[in-house]
Amino acid sequence: MANVLILDDDELFCEMLRSAMEMEGHASSAAHSLAEGARLLERDTFDAVFLDVRLPDGNGLDMLPRLRRMASPPEIIIVTAAGDPDGAELAITDGAWDYVEKPASLEQMRFSLDRALRHRDRQARMQRRPLDTGGIVGASPRLAACLERLAEAAKGDAAVLVTGETGTGKELFARALHRNSRRASGPFITLDCAALSRSLLHSELFGYQRGAFTGAMESRAGLIRQAHGGTLFLDEVGELPLAQQKAFLRVLQERRFRPIGSKEEVESDFRLVAATNRNLPDMAERGAFRKDLLFRLQAVELRLPPLRERKEDIRELATTHAARICRRDGIAAKGFDPEVFEALAAHDWPGNVRELVNVVEGALLLAREEAVVQPEHLPVPMRARRARHRLTPDGHGREHDAPTPQARTDPATGLCPALAATGAHAHPACPPRVACGTEIMPGDPPAAWKEYRTAALGNVEKGYLHHLLLASGGNISRAARMAGLSRQRLYALLRKHGVARHWIGGEIANEE
Structure with missing residues (x-):
């Protein structure tokens, strides 16, 4: 018996399909929006998902990356009345099992589910025999x-x-x-x-x-x-x-x-x-x-x-090959400044993984006597591209992210770890050293007020943008409405603070 989720805004269709699934001995649940489906996925584990494309709060295809990243990914069957050859190709490429166009018979639905579940059983048997992947790195x-x-x-x-x-x-x-x-x-x-x-x-x-x-x-x-x-x-x-x-x-x-x-x-x-x-x-x-x-x-x-289509693997690829190169060359293991990964993610990688390995090897050579690889150890064209991305039109000219040489931040949010965990603007356990995500170490000379204020405000803005994208499910239009901003202004802020569109493991912040 399988556990099936039906995610479709047509309530009558959901009830008919649920009845058909239960007659086959399967448990089933129904949801009529992406948000409702996300809540069910958090509470339960499903073997298969019937996923509609057009839903009241977004495109069902945008949920595919999230479904594929789950600990036990369900088999996904796209069901839609809007036949789209490009969408069908994209769905299969992104991991969907099948693409069924409405109106389809219940028999066709059962047949597609049966094949998907047989495939799932085969995959489960294979996973009991671990795959020897050798030097293949990544989990995208x-x-x-x-x-x-x-x-x-x-x-x-x-x-x-x-x-x-x-x-x-x-x-x-x-x-x-x-x-x-x-x-x-x-x-x-x-x-x-x-x-x-x-x-x-x-x-x-x-x-x-x-x-x-x-x-x-x-x-x-x-x-x-x-x-x-x-x-x-x-x-x-x-x-x-x-x-x-x-x-x-x-x-x-x-x-x-x-x-x-x-x-x-x-x-x-x-x-x-x-x-x-x-x-x-x-x-x-x-x-x-x-x-x-x-x-x-x-x-x-x-x-x-190509690597540009699986950029979520860049961090693991860089650290894995860096460790291998350090062992080979007999040098001490090194860490990476978070801004290095930002620069790597901004690159298009025409040479793919081979190019990435060469860049990492060159950076390690330049950082041989240092404990941490910094952005300045990257190739000049890559640093120049990163500098260009950090310049943001805001209607009054162009401005840089303010430098924060004294800040120690969480790379995921741009805030101190304690601040990131609470979502607050200052953490009571951190003062007087931490305020608004900017950390000043004891004994350091105080920064100029303008520099400190700009850095602190930048960190608060960056943290807010991450919370906003999480709360909106990555939907740009919804995020702009929640923030009271135009889409253009929100995009400018996202670019300014380096909050990439692939902001959470490859899930694209989409537009309605």
Whole structure:
């Protein structure tokens, strides 16, 4: 028996669906708004959620990130009368199980729920066998969905195509796929298709017999044979020349091939994993890649998200790789100033995780003799971008956030930890050292009144904005009404204080 939540503003539809669920032996609850649904989700654990798109207090799709971050995420079935192909694609990408357009029969609803619950049972069985993720770091919904897909693919032997931009970790995922498969005890053989000339590529793949060509002083097994019993990973498979594509296609079909200069064929039992940052379907349409080979590579496709779409993983990625680099280089472990993470989150990361690792390594080099990595240790273009973001139009020119070199604050709220916990403007246990979130250490010379007042006011404003977004559920229009501000003025304040739109684990502050 499953526990099902129906989140839809159509009360009659909710009652009909509840009755159908209960006839199937499932427990069910209904809510007619996002706020009401959020309260039910806080009180109970659900196995599945029927989620409407258009609700009185917002868009149901905006709840997807929150649902995916729950300790035991429910399976999500989007149900809407507003058919939207783009919305359907976004919903599935963000972790929804299915997208059903009204009017749909109760039988169709039951069928979708049944498939979702079977999938949930499979996932639960898989979780009892921990996934060896190796060097894959992060817990964002987009990354979690990729790991679920990887776990499913690891149970079979079909070819897998890993796609994604440069630096997203395609080889890491290929290795994790191998480690979690039945071939884990076999070899993992890698070939970078872009690193070799056409002639060398053929001999590397198929091997050769002694005397097959000038310089062939001894026989050599090719990579296809070396991968027998294991996994063959073809990196940058989009660079494979057409002649080699044709020859390799036959190997995939027959699992037999003839080394250069040999009169006999040899066999190889391997699993193929390929990776590319190129658009293979587009190449196939242009005749630059064989369609029949593409179909064989695409038995399972694993699409890796770029770092800009999972920025909530940046902090963990930076600290994990910093610890690894410090151990490797024999230097003391270092902390990070909270403003470093703000600067990292403001960057678009065209080079993805690889670029982030390089930035962290450079910052550690510059901060070698210091205990904490500071914003000034970051690359100049990144610091310049951050400075630009901190300049805010306010109708009377542009102004900076006031510097607070003496402030020690909670990075989540911009306030002292005690103040952040209470939501008050001054904490009784902190005076005379703390007021309005600004901490002055005993013995320090007092700051100029204007500087102190500006810093304290800035911290209060930042704390208020965080509380406002929490209270409004991240909805900009509702937050502006609660604060008595125009949306433009509220956006200006959010930019001024660095309160990003991805303000709480990837949940976007949305507009009505």
